[in-house]
Amino acid sequence: MIEMIKVSRTYDPNITALSDISLSIATGEMFFLIGRSGAGKTTLLKLICNMETPSNGLIEVAGYNINKLKGKDLAHLRQKIGVAYQDFKLLSNRTVAENIAIAMEVSYKNPRTIRHRVRDLLDQLQLVDKHDTLTGELSRGEQQRVALARSVANSPRLILVDEPTGNLDASTTRRVMELLTRSNKAGATIVIATHDDSIYQQGNHRIMELRDGNIHSLTRGSLK
């Protein structure tokens, strides 16, 4: 699903966020990205969804060189990639339901399908009573779940999640992981950037640790 070959990303005043990352993530895999703050996790996810362009190297997603894609093709590929951003990127003056619906509206889904899907997701994330609340009025943890709901709403083939459980308690964290696991079982490839060892230790998924923009280690979780 994702192929990265010698990818580097530097920011203007010689900050190297990522250097020479080569990585291959298979279709249907659940992949964890860990590392200290500032290690380059968010940068890596942004490169994969073409929010940033690499300074060097090649990135292929679903067989497309994502940096060569333009216009309609890029839009269609992005519809197949769900992203939960670390800063959420919610529209604070819109309701929870509207925020989640946006991801489905861009692929012209039927309004009824959208309504059902939104209700279903809110139910899974225990947010049903926030359906018509403006996202600006939500707590961080609630906003985080709305961002996650939006990323999986359109049933994308690839889901990129940045710090999904940072503001959540243990039981809500479990619900979030259940939702992601379900999407993964349904065939979606999932990349999760996190600090939270409680979520990546519980499986035999591959875990990549970044340190200062380099791959420090690539291990597997210890299956309990």
Add this chain to the structure above:
Amino acid sequence: MNFWFAVFRQTGRNLRQTWTSQFMTFLTVSLSVLIFAFFYLIYTNMLGAGDRLSDDLRLIVYLEDEPGPQMQEQLRRKIQNFDDVEDIHFISKEEAYQRFAMQLGENSDVLQDMPTNFLPASIEVVPLKSLRGYNQIKLFSEYLANLPGTEKVQYGQEWVERFYYFTRLLTIVVFLSGTLLILTATFMVAYTIRLTIMGRQDELELLKLVGATNSYIRMPFLIEGILQGFMGSIIGLSALYGLFQWITAHFTGPGLLSLFQFSFFPPGVIFLIIMSSICLCSIGSYTSIRKFLRI
């Protein structure tokens, strides 16, 4: 679900979110259309009246003496030297008297004691339809006045002159109000759409990230422009039509206006005005989209 449904839903949201500035723009566009169409309507009616007037335009050349057949032939040739004419008609003193008596009708007995040759003989010249414009007619009349044996030339100079200058003035007014329409339609629409775009940068940004196509993002703004142009011109023209009805109901009858046979635009012109309004507003929204919507 199809593209157009999604686009119209998005347009509806835009309109709801910025309805105050949308409404102001809509009013400005309607008002500009009204002003332009108002003057244009007067202008076209003036032109129509002008056509009718110049159909009836005759230059009467009063002669010192009754011309003999030879003289008539000479005059005819000289007149045609200047320009081809529609018709030349000699009126003898006798004929002039008959006509005058006919015009007087019942009161013709006042002529009883007058000699039948007290009116001068004249030539009635009907200029070609192509001889238009005040200056040409003036030149022609000056030429006629210089023919040998002519006393003076009459064609309702004052009337033609005033009419001509009024039409000239109207042309300028129509031109100016047309410019006003172009400016308001394009700039106001461009401005409101710019406002919408600026107010929603974060949403447009997000739409891109979740995979909205460029046309999905752009189309609602273009539709907004088209709607402004369409609604604005419809309302502007309807207001003018109301005004027109009111004027014809209150001011027709035997008077100046009846001479003009005031009539509204034919469907073709209405269609054209609506289309141009739509075009102008679309251009306005398109420029804003190009300038401010970085995709």
